[in-house]
Amino acid sequence: MPALPPPAAPPETPFALVVRAGNALRLSAVGAAAARAGLGVGMTLADARARRPDLLTLPHDAAADAVLLERLAAHMQRFTPMVATDPPDGLILDITGCAHLFGSEAVLAAQAVADAGLTTRHAFAAHAAAARALARYGRAGGDVRDLPVTALELSADALSGLRRAGLATLGDLARRPMAGLAARFGADAVQRLRAIMGEVSNPIAARQATAAIGARARFAEPLAHTEAVLDVLEDLLVQTARQMEPRQIGGRRFVVTLERSDGARRRLVVETGLPVRDAAVVMRLLRERIDSLSDPLDPGFGFDSLTLAVPRTQPLAARQIALDSGDGASVGDDSVAALIDRLATRLGPDNICQLRPRDTHIPESAQQLVPATGAAAPWPTTAGRPLRPLLLLDPPAAVTTITSFPDGPPQRFRWRGQVHVVCHAEGPERIAPEWWRRRDGHIPGQHGLTRDYYRVEDAEGRRFWLFRHGLYEERSDPLWYIHGLFA
Amino acid sequence: MFQHAPSAVARLPLAARAEALPALGGGQLHEIHAAADDWAAALAFAFAAIDAAGRRPVMLVHAARQAVLNMQPYGEGLIGLGLDPARLVLVEARDGTGLLRAGLEGARCPGLAAVVLASWRRFPEYALTASRRLVLAAERSRVPVIMLRGDAEVRPSAAHQRWLVRSARASPREANAPGLPALDVELQRRRGGMSGGRWRLEWNDQDGCYREAPDTAPTPDAGIHDTPLSGAVVRLSAVRAGLAGAAAASRAA
Numbered sequence: 001m002p003a004l005p006p007p008a009a010p011p012e013t014p015f016a017l018v019v020r021a022g023n024a025l026r027l028s029a030v031g032a033a034a035a036r037a038g039l040g041v042g043m044t045l046a047d048a049r050a051r052r053p054d055l056l057t058l059p060h061d062a063a064a065d066a067v068l069l070e071r072l073a074a075h076m077q078r079f080t081p082m083v084a085t086d087p088p089d090g091l092i093l094d095i096t097g098c099a100h101l102f103g104s105e106a107v108l109a110a111q112a113v114a115d116a117g118l119t120t121r122h123a124f125a126a127h128a129a130a131a132r133a134l135a136r137y138g139r140a141g142g143d144v145r146d147l148p149v150t151a152l153e154l155s156a157d158a159l160s161g162l163r164r165a166g167l168a169t170l171g172d173l174a175r176r177p178m179a180g181l182a183a184r185f186g187a188d189a190v191q192r193l194r195a196i197m198g199e200v201s202n203p204i205a206a207r208q209a210t211a212a213i214g215a216r217a218r219f220a221e222p223l224a225h226t227e228a229v230l231d232v233l234e235d236l237l238v239q240t241a242r243q244m245e246p247r248q249i250g251g252r253r254f255v256v257t258l259e260r261s262d263g264a265r266r267r268l269v270v271e272t273g274l275p276v277r278d279a280a281v282v283m284r285l286l287r288e289r290i291d292s293l294s295d296p297l298d299p300g301f302g303f304d305s306l307t308l309a310v311p312r313t314q315p316l317a318a319r320q321i322a323l324d325s326g327d328g329a330s331v332g333d334d335s336v337a338a339l340i341d342r343l344a345t346r347l348g349p350d351n352i353c354q355l356r357p358r359d360t361h362i363p364e365s366a367q368q369l370v371p372a373t374g375a376a377a378p379w380p381t382t383a384g385r386p387l388r389p390l391l392l393l394d395p396p397a398a399v400t401t402i403t404s405f406p407d408g409p410p411q412r413f414r415w416r417g418q419v420h421v422v423c424h425a426e427g428p429e430r431i432a433p434e435w436w437r438r439r440d441g442h443i444p445g446q447h448g449l450t451r452d453y454y455r456v457e458d459a460e461g462r463r464f465w466l467f468r469h470g471l472y473e474e475r476s477d478p479l480w481y482i483h484g485l486f487a
Numbered sequence: 488m489f490q491h492a493p494s495a496v497a498r499l500p501l502a503a504r505a506e507a508l509p510a511l512g513g514g515q516l517h518e519i520h521a522a523a524d525d526w527a528a529a530l531a532f533a534f535a536a537i538d539a540a541g542r543r544p545v546m547l548v549h550a551a552r553q554a555v556l557n558m559q560p561y562g563e564g565l566i567g568l569g570l571d572p573a574r575l576v577l578v579e580a581r582d583g584t585g586l587l588r589a590g591l592e593g594a595r596c597p598g599l600a601a602v603v604l605a606s607w608r609r610f611p612e613y614a615l616t617a618s619r620r621l622v623l624a625a626e627r628s629r630v631p632v633i634m635l636r637g638d639a640e641v642r643p644s645a646a647h648q649r650w651l652v653r654s655a656r657a658s659p660r661e662a663n664a665p666g667l668p669a670l671d672v673e674l675q676r677r678r679g680g681m682s683g684g685r686w687r688l689e690w691n692d693q694d695g696c697y698r699e700a701p702d703t704a705p706t707p708d709a710g711i712h713d714t715p716l717s718g719a720v721v722r723l724s725a726v727r728a729g730l731a732g733a734a735a736a737s738r739a740a
Contacts, residue, residue: 346588
């Protein structure tokens with residue numbers, strides 16, 4: 001139904017979306033120009049290209065379609081509260097008792113089509129199944145009895161069977177006894193036919209807007225004491241907790257808006273790593289946030305309104321209190337999550353990190369620092385692999401070296417103004433550059449510099465991870481760097 | 488992780504080693520001093536005190552402005568020391584005060600396996616009062632709190648133990664390759680106990696923990712055949728084996 005025009009292309013250029021079905025790419029939606037050129041949904045891309053070599057295509061993004069449909073359904077709630085989606089590309093609006101607000105049904109439909117901004121088809125009927133069949137297979141204002149049998153959406157075998165029996169329209173079918181139809185084409189066909197004819201009820205599951213979680217307090221007299229404001233805030237948090245509890249959700253983000261009597265507004269935002277309903281936990285975070293404000297909360301002549309909103313929520317089931325309240329795993333987890341939230345609120349989420357492995361053999365890229373509020377990723381084992389340092393220097397520090405022979409480890413090196421004499425060395429461990437990530441990396445000589453890593457121990461027993469940046473054939477005077485420290 | 492079975496200590500072949508290596512116990516504050524070059528050794532000594540089999544997170548706090556070297560713990564290297572990198576929570580505080588505040592919060596949290604604070608050089612905020620606060624928080628939550636001091640002068644504090652850690656020369660492996668991590672640790676101060684002990688520890692890959700090694704540092708040209716056999720090394724209880732290991736150690740006595 002919705003067919004968006006191709007982005008930035010002349011309107012007469014045929015455009016289609018393609019989807020991979022089995023081993024072939026097939027058209028899943030066509031634009032108006034493509035339809036005029038004789039292209040249709042279900043055609044293979046090769047056939048379509050043979051007819052129109054200038055066909056523009058894009059891959060079909062079904063998820064984006066679903067999101068668009070949901071957004072459209074939410075928008076259609078301005079016409080009626082009863083809106084249901086008919087995936088992948090349909091909307092059903094129950095406009096009973098709503099049409100007169102807009103003048104007439106036709107005016108309402110014209111406004112809805114204009115609002116959608118897409119190429120659409122619509123139809124009116126007394127119930128949802130008939131309206132759907134008319135919109136998809138018939139004409140607006142037509143009779144369901146004149147609809148072709150394809151409106152039943154049966155398999156191709158069943159459809160050709162119906163046509164061979166000389167049954168072209170739903171009206172032909174409806175005159176026949178239903179028992180024979182059920183025996184030949186299955187109970188499904190009869191069900192659909194009766195639904196379209198209106199003989200059985202076909203209710204729609206209207207989407208329901210969920211009420212936003214929030215609470216608000218207005219004061220007759222402005223509150224001039226921050227402590228009093230915090231008390232009211234705690235009360236609002238308890239109210240939102242009561243709203244969230246029956247819905248089994250917890251807040252991930254809490255936004256407090258403080259409105260001062262002189263019109264100034266102050267927003268405080270706290271986020272948590274796990275969904276919470278507990279007012280005391282959020283209160284602690286808010287106090288933390290207020291403490292860390294660069295310019296403190298100034299009540300001035302007082303706040304006259306407080307608004308608490310919980311824009312981001314997540315499912316949070318009620319939990320039974322464990323009997324052994326000692327050092328049970330869940331108690332520990334909770335306290336650590338609360339600690340991370342508190343520190344993230346004070347220091348900023350980017351300063352509370354955890355290490356996450358990455359699939360690469362370049363040492364500095366093999367791990368990534370990510371905010372610790374997310375889930376931890378499991379690390380692969382390192383059994384049988386060369387030793388890695390405990391600390392990695394970031395960036396590697398350049399050192400001056402003396403080597404006895406070109407391809408060997410250094411004999412001594414100078415780092416931070418101190419000369420280290422190498423007593424033991426192991427290596428090289430050769431780490432090639434990731435030429436496939438580089439531009440023109442596949443061309444010989446353009447793949448970047450190879451690194452030769454050595455694990456060395458100096459006379460004082462310190463172990464270092466040194467590397468020579470570049471082989472001698474890649475670079476005439478390769479530089480040495482110290483990249484890590486071993487325990 | 489450094490515990491000795493009492494029976495094993497009683498029949499030490501080396502007379503010099505009179506007392507057992509004390510553990511970095513939970514609910515206490517420990518100070519570990521090290522030079523900047525020995526930082527990795529100090530960190531390894533601190534991490535080795537953490538129960539490797541547990542799943543509880545380890546908090547490592549450092550202050551951005553203090554650090555002498557710009558470096559970060561390396562996950563694959565941590566696995567080599569028996570610590571799962573996914574357990575590590577890295578906290579970067581702005582300055583010394585922020586470091587102590589974050590450390591105090593961590594020390595109050597019973598869900599952590601350990602709190603490791605990395606501090607460098609002069610650190611005027613860390614005095615008797617601040618360290619006493621850390622001790623009180625640790626005593627309540629039973630979490631070990633370890634204060635790493637890099638390039639720092641020794642000053643009075645409420646810590647239970649004060650260690651000086653240096654890198655030590657490892658027993659070399661085949662083809663003149665450097666051996667596994669080795670440390671030279673010195674217990675400078677210990678509240679309510681003997682101090683002044685000095686141990687040479689070497690990482691044991693099979694047991695996944697540090698074991699005491701003979702004090703004689705290997706000569707640079709010592710090959711694999713010249714390194715002391717395992718018979719000369721003190722037998723320690725298998726720490727990771729828990730109760731079973733302790734039982735085995737008492738049977739051996």
